[in-house]
Amino acid sequence: MNKKLVAVLIIITLSAMLLTGCWDRKELNQLGIAMAIGLDKGDDGKIQLTSQIVRPAAMEKQGGGKEPPYELVISSGDSIFEAIRHTVKEFDRRSFFSHIKVIVVGEDYAREGLGDTIDFITRSHELRKTTWLIVASDCKASDVLGVKHGLEKIQANYMEGILKSQKIESSSAASKVIDFIKTMPGEGSNPVTGVFSLIDVKSVPTEGTEPEQRKGLKLTGSALFKKDKLVGFLDNKDTLGLNILTGKCKKTSINVQAFSNDADSQVTIELIKIKCSVKPSITDKGNISFDVAIKAEGNMTEVKQDLDVTNLQLFEQINSNFSNYIRVTTDKTIKNIQGNMKTDVLGFGRTLEIKYPKSWSKIKSKWDDEIFPNVSYTVEVATCLNRTGLTLKPINAKKIGK
Template identity: 30%
Template sequence: MKKSLIVIFLVIFTLLLSGCWSKRELSDLAIVSALGIDKVNDGYSISVQIINAGEMSENKSSGSQSPVTTYHATGQSVFEAIRKLTASSPRRAYFTHMQLVVFGEEFASEGIAEALDFLARDQAIRSDFNFVVAYNSTAKDILNVLTPIEKLPAKKILNSALASQDAWGSTRFVDTEDLISELGDDDKSTVLSAIELVGDKELGKRPDNVERIETSAVLHFTGLGVFKKDKLIGYLTESESIYYNFLMNNIKSTIINTSCPNEGSITTEIGRSKTTIQGEFEQGIPKINVKIDVEQNVAEVKCAIDLSKEKTLKMIDKKTANFIKENIEKTINTIKDNYQVDILNFGEVLHKEDHKAWDTIKDDWSTMFPELEVNVDVNVKTTGTATLVNSIEKE
């Protein structure tokens, strides 16, 4: 009798465990690929880019619908606006697969802290998505643009950001943990990749935007947005963004164009870059020393030079080093003079170097930073000249 009761109990217990009380059917969910946040009056306007799964499938796509649909809602908080989406979206928004968050320019200028708090706190949202800021635009307009080749606009934006970061050096991938860490201290600031809508935003919404050889509207990364604490205060140009990334040891590869001794130009590809930043105090006055070691390959030559000679390679090395040094110094001066915020983390370097000396100046760091002495030393070595010893012009 006892054995029978045990068996019955085990069978019932197994049946109870076989189901998942909290499961969500895919057909009941609207999968969000991107979230946009804008400022409106005293509240928030949010835009969510929902994946149309049927159109994303190459085998089942009818071609009659857009691969994504964007829904919009407003609220006094981001959380309220997201809940109000249920009034217009046929399914409840599901954020687990979200790849991108776009901050509208006006919203970012007033502060992103409250929205970041929600994104970090909500357990239904993962932290491995990328943040970008809309240059001279709203997040809504950015997410409304349909993109060619890559059906999912959010994925296109993410792929462009990562490709540019790896091959050009003008963007920077920032996820939730990075952003919270960088804005978690009152003295800290940060940068986010800035994306621009080029062309007609109304035509960019139409399906034929992806059917033309030349699209009416495209999304283009245009540099880095500079944040003072949690507020957007301006932008670095595309060139300045590259040299900012040199300073932050983020360059994986980029291209440098320098002039030849007489006429013409040389294009080199940076294959490796290592930046070392050290701080020191001289009689209580802080100073920063930057050392950058670069390896490059000759990619294109538009002048008559002999690449088989060592002195030619040394000339190229010196020109590239001077070019990088000059542009890094210009970028540092732009940051110090125009924005006066330590997005280069020089304060952290000085703190690690001598925490006692740092404690005596940290309260005045915001006023000392623009006057900080920064010495830049760049060393370049050419390791390859491709398959040609001389330029075509010399041959």
């Protein structure tokens, strides 16, 4: 065959390949962009999927309107994938999940285990592992997705805004799918994530209008898992202790009393730096214990009763109460987790594995249920108050003698 003819055929073939379209392309006007999904256990035992899908037409309208900017589509199936397929039975577009910001799971659904859910997420080419994963407490996940509050048009953005703000408030917890995956095997540490609950929100009326009652969301406490199954919840104070112990407490504020016998002598302290270290030890008899050491720094941001915090004796007393507050809080958290939850979300087992790998290999199978609930520990706290704010001595400063 002529060399020139061969060259021409090759060029034509390559050109034809470049002219082909994308075989798996998806037109935007054929997709329903989902921003959040909720997973519940249906009354029939099937998985109930709630998809929050954007209404493009409503988003384009100026000045708002009665039409909501999103549609809640509910479907069910024996698996998540089947439930997704069933959405086309009642919705005119195929759901697209690459833009999901939050995955909410109902309490009953979470107690049965999230193993299959995590498996589906990791296999999906649309769902991202950096998506927030939250548990709905005392309500269904569909109820959480149905709340319209805040300034955002899309409720998923409202939820994401709350979750991102947790870095300045350490009495709650929130995790992403990737964090859950890392601890789900339960190898010395178990998953923890945030909790959304419904609250009543009463608006402040303007002149000539009545106050409006509506539902809002509150990120409160934390949800504790044993491997992939939900075992219980911690309140705000225990969650603060948990965040301190696991090194996830960044900045927050706490209230301590200057005088133990006077509840009104309150001082607000902003935690600006806190570090926790856990050191395991095993005796010759095989007894396991943990030494917890916490170092914290804080600034006084508010002082009641015009207390003269420039007085060295009072200043040291406040610092001592600051230390005692952290010690009591973390001790209560450990006792609650050991006695009631019986799941090592503190990472004690992980520190034991690192220092004593051979011993850990022998006990890891019975760590959560038998050993962890009974291990002994000590908590030592060292605190430092750095500043008293711009005001040193109040105008009507009171003396220490009361």
